[in-house]
Amino acid sequence: EDKVVQSPLSLVVHEGDTVTLNCSYEVTNFRSLLWYKQEKKAPTFLFMLTSSGIEKKSGRLSSILDKKELFSILNITATQTGDSAVYLCAQGGSEKLVFGKGTKLTVNP
């Protein structure tokens, strides 16, 4: 069974801090690694990574994939209270997505 592990499971920071969220995966049919942000509703798509070492960036968020070591990180710089959410990573291989449990990020003012 494919397995995606995220760490930490929860994180509390102050506005302006930089955070790094981790995602490791153990899959045999890898196509991509996806990051989603989930507030009290549907997961919203952030990034899709398919190649090692190529950083994807969107504003203060960035992510990179290491296919040799089977992990990805999501960085958020200059955090804001609006970044408070659960961040999910998922492996896309066969037709379904396999999700980790998520990292709950709380950004305090």
Next chain:
Amino acid sequence: DTGVSQNPRHKITKRGQNVTFRCDPISEHNRLYWYRQTLGQGPEFLTYFQNEAQLEKSRLLSDRFSAERPKGSFSTLEIQRTEQGDSAMYLCASSLVPNLGGEQYFGPGTRLTVT
């Protein structure tokens, strides 16, 4: 709004009752997925359709669960004889294939509470 929509958003039912949820995907998307999410967990795959064909079902999908996508557009998920363990958020997602990495776009979910 051209995103994925789900109805109802919330459903409270008594144990033993049947419930049905509806999902309307992004209009040009040919794949539709159902996931279930419980508190503190990531979404877990239940089943998916390509057009009207149901191509995969998880072992999580017991005999009490059935899903349809009769015309390859909207889909319904029915749970018969609900149990308290069925309480969860039911998420629908859609995608257009072929695509590079399998990105899926999620609806707002239906939160089911079985009392």
